[in-house]
Amino acid sequence: MKMFVWLFIAVVVLIVVFGVSVFNKLVRARNQAKNGFAQIDVQLKRRHDLIPNLVETAKRYLSHEEETLTRVINARNHAQSLQDSTKHQPDSLEHMALFAKAEGMLSKALGKFSAVVEAYPELKADSMIKELMDELTNTENRIGFARQHYNDSVMFYNNDREVFPNNLVSTTFGFRPLSPLVFEDRKLIAQAPVVDMG
Amino acid sequence: MDFFAAQRSRTQRSLLLYGLFFLIVFAHIAVALGVMALLLTLFTGGIYHWVLILVAVWTIGSFVVGSFLEYRRLKAGGRAIAQRVGAVRLFIDHSQDTWEHSQGVAHQHQPVSKVRFSARQIAVRDERDFPPVYRRYYEIAQQLAIASGLRMPILYVLPEEQGINGFVAGRHSQDMVLVVTQGALDKLSDEALYGLIGHEYGHILHGDATFNLQLMVVLAGLQLLYDWSDSINNFGSGYKVSYQNTQQNKQQNYFDGSFNDAVNQSNPLPQKAIDSHARSTEAQTANFTTHSEWVAHWQNQSQSQQSSAKSQSRWLQHNDKFNSQAPRNIWTLLIHGLSFSSMASAQLIKHSFNRERELLADATSVQLTRSPAIMETLKAIHRNALGSRLTGIADINGLSHFFFASSGADLGDVSWFATHPSLAERMSAINANAYHDFAVQVAKEKRLNQQKIKEIYEQRCLGDWGVIVANSLSKNKFADKDINNKFNDVIVNST
Numbered sequence: 001m002k003m004f005v006w007l008f009i010a011v012v013v014l015i016v017v018f019g020v021s022v023f024n025k026l027v028r029a030r031n032q033a034k035n036g037f038a039q040i041d042v043q044l045k046r047r048h049d050l051i052p053n054l055v056e057t058a059k060r061y062l063s064h065e066e067e068t069l070t071r072v073i074n075a076r077n078h079a080q081s082l083q084d085s086t087k088h089q090p091d092s093l094e095h096m097a098l099f100a101k102a103e104g105m106l107s108k109a110l111g112k113f114s115a116v117v118e119a120y121p122e123l124k125a126d127s128m129i130k131e132l133m134d135e136l137t138n139t140e141n142r143i144g145f146a147r148q149h150y151n152d153s154v155m156f157y158n159n160d161r162e163v164f165p166n167n168l169v170s171t172t173f174g175f176r177p178l179s180p181l182v183f184e185d186r187k188l189i190a191q192a193p194v195v196d197m198g
Numbered sequence: 199m200d201f202f203a204a205q206r207s208r209t210q211r212s213l214l215l216y217g218l219f220f221l222i223v224f225a226h227i228a229v230a231l232g233v234m235a236l237l238l239t240l241f242t243g244g245i246y247h248w249v250l251i252l253v254a255v256w257t258i259g260s261f262v263v264g265s266f267l268e269y270r271r272l273k274a275g276g277r278a279i280a281q282r283v284g285a286v287r288l289f290i291d292h293s294q295d296t297w298e299h300s301q302g303v304a305h306q307h308q309p310v311s312k313v314r315f316s317a318r319q320i321a322v323r324d325e326r327d328f329p330p331v332y333r334r335y336y337e338i339a340q341q342l343a344i345a346s347g348l349r350m351p352i353l354y355v356l357p358e359e360q361g362i363n364g365f366v367a368g369r370h371s372q373d374m375v376l377v378v379t380q381g382a383l384d385k386l387s388d389e390a391l392y393g394l395i396g397h398e399y400g401h402i403l404h405g406d407a408t409f410n411l412q413l414m415v416v417l418a419g420l421q422l423l424y425d426w427s428d429s430i431n432n433f434g435s436g437y438k439v440s441y442q443n444t445q446q447n448k449q450q451n452y453f454d455g456s457f458n459d460a461v462n463q464s465n466p467l468p469q470k471a472i473d474s475h476a477r478s479t480e481a482q483t484a485n486f487t488t489h490s491e492w493v494a495h496w497q498n499q500s501q502s503q504q505s506s507a508k509s510q511s512r513w514l515q516h517n518d519k520f521n522s523q524a525p526r527n528i529w530t531l532l533i534h535g536l537s538f539s540s541m542a543s544a545q546l547i548k549h550s551f552n553r554e555r556e557l558l559a560d561a562t563s564v565q566l567t568r569s570p571a572i573m574e575t576l577k578a579i580h581r582n583a584l585g586s587r588l589t590g591i592a593d594i595n596g597l598s599h600f601f602f603a604s605s606g607a608d609l610g611d612v613s614w615f616a617t618h619p620s621l622a623e624r625m626s627a628i629n630a631n632a633y634h635d636f637a638v639q640v641a642k643e644k645r646l647n648q649q650k651i652k653e654i655y656e657q658r659c660l661g662d663w664g665v666i667v668a669n670s671l672s673k674n675k676f677a678d679k680d681i682n683n684k685f686n687d688v689i690v691n692s693t
Contacts, residue, residue, distance in 0.1 A: 032347070035347075036347070135326075138337050141341050142344055145344040
């Protein structure tokens with residue numbers, strides 16, 4: 001009889017230990033995903049900081065392309081103001097949706113800006129512009145990798161959260177799923193861009 | 199990245215390594231004691247315990263001392279290893295920034311380059327001042343640090359190496375170094391460089407960098423005995439290959455087995471041996487056009503090299519290359535036999551641990567770059583004349599398992615002692631169809647080149663092509679000096 005008591009206690013202890021280790025694992029995974037999200041912000045801020053210099057340098061050559069430049073600057077200011085606002089938390093979903101939209105518009109504006117730079121050979125050959133465009137490419141790559149890392153972290157967190165023994169713990173302690181980055185123009189991205197060479 | 203599972207497997211792997219190490223040490227001690235006891239009973243009719251204790255202490259001592267010495271050397275961490283191989287650091291000098299800031303001078307970035315080159319580092323004030331080839335390296339390393347979630351390691355380059363290779367080493371996350379050869383920076387496209395650096399980040403991610411240092415300590419312990427006994431043998435010029443190395447006898451064909459003997463640390467693999475091995479491989483594979491021929495060839499190669507490795511253990515008994523001047527008595531033979539087996543087991547440990555780790559790092563590279571960039575890297579190595587061989591580093595055997603691909607210090611791609619899986623295997627593991635296409639294309643190009651050479655040969659009436667093709671492509675193969683020269687001209691002019 002006494003042995004059963006000891007056995008029962010041992011089983012309970014094991015379950016508690018298991019629960020604690022799973023809980024800690026989920027906490028670490030979630031924090032890593034949050035960190036990944038903050039990393040994207042760091043790279044986006046880098047992009048924001050780069051743009052004014054780029055536009056100023058390009059202004060000298062692009063007197064006829066006012067609207068491209070102003071569109072870039074406006075998009076950048078809008079995105080930066082959203083990023084600086086106090087509502088910029090990973091938890092506030094609608095703010096994040098607005099922010100993602102603003103960044104998407106900025107990316108589009110920058111795309112048009114790059115096309116314009118390609119069209120003006122003297123602008124393109126300017127060493128300062130070359131350097132800044134290289135910086136921009138580097139920053140875009142970094143943003144891409146940061147997003148990829150965030151999506152990977154989210155995947156690992158969600159896996160840990162939903163796998164069978166762990167999901168008992170995660171539902172008990174309220175671990176919510178995180179969503180990976182989804183881009184508004186998903187269908188558009190999936191198509192290859194059509195470049196008109198004519 | 200699922201760090202927890204990776205950490206768990208890493209701890210298991212370290213335990214496994216240490217377990218194996220102790221097992222081998224004990225096995226060797228047991229063998230040494232057994233042999234000693236046998237000799238004593240045979241020759242003196244009694245077992246003197248102090249002799250056995252001496253043998254045991256001496257064997258354990260040499261393993262411990264070897265490991266300890268290596269541990270001391272490695273305690274300084276990844277940076278020490280980078281210095282040891284003579285790597286040059288890409289250094290961003292922030293030391294003036296605080297002073298300038300305090301003086302109220304904002305650091306304006308000028309497009310004029312301000313690079314300071316020295317023997318140990320390439321120093322700039324800002325990462326954008328790096329020469330383009332290093333800047334590309336730096337930026338790719340930064341980007342992949344973001345992709346993997348790791349701290350960026352300290353970047354080094356080996357400026358004298360033209361092969362395509364690289365490694366990571368370090369004791370903990372702040373100590374990591376990433377070393378890449380100049381050949382890799384010059385010859386790899388952007389995509390391929392992403393693949394290479396992604397592979398190295400994969401190693402850091404899975405804890406291979408620290409594990410490899412532990413491996414080095416273990417291997418040094420096992421190999422100290424072999425180095426020491428080998429130097430005893432070399433004393434008095436007992437070892438024919440090394441003896442002839444120092445003479446003017448350049449004609450020696452290293453391929454028949456003595457090439458395989460070059461798996462020791464005191465003789466770095468001579469370029470001649472690599473060349474003759476390459477030429478004989480060329481001769482055997484010149485007419486391959488299908489993938490299955492290649493596969494059969496590699497299987498044959500691995501079998502023949504396996505049997506040659508086994509025959510090395512009978513080397514002492516059947517070797518008549520031993521110069522009689524060597525101090526050859528029962529003791530040196532025993533020591534050499536024991537130390538050889540410990541060295542061989544060290545190489546086998548290296549091989550078995552390293553193989554799956556390399557394939558895992560390849561897979562991680564694909565994950566980090568989200569593209570088969572590493573295929574491009576492997577193809578580039580395949581195409582490159584030097585491949586991934588390193589020529590300038592002494593004592594490379596201890597480090598050979600660190601590198602991205604075979605550094606030429608081992609017996610090449612396919613053997614028990616190879617430190618890496620072959621390029622073919624790695625490429626197939628990533629994308630078998632793409633690799634098949636690549637192999638067929640390479641074989642076709644080779645056949646095309648053969649055709650061209652044949653036509654030139656016939657044009658210049660240099661001789662019977664059938665006879666030529668049947669022989670190996672050794673330059674000095676022909677007895678007739680005239681044909682030799684003409685043949686050399688053909689080879690030189692057709693490439």
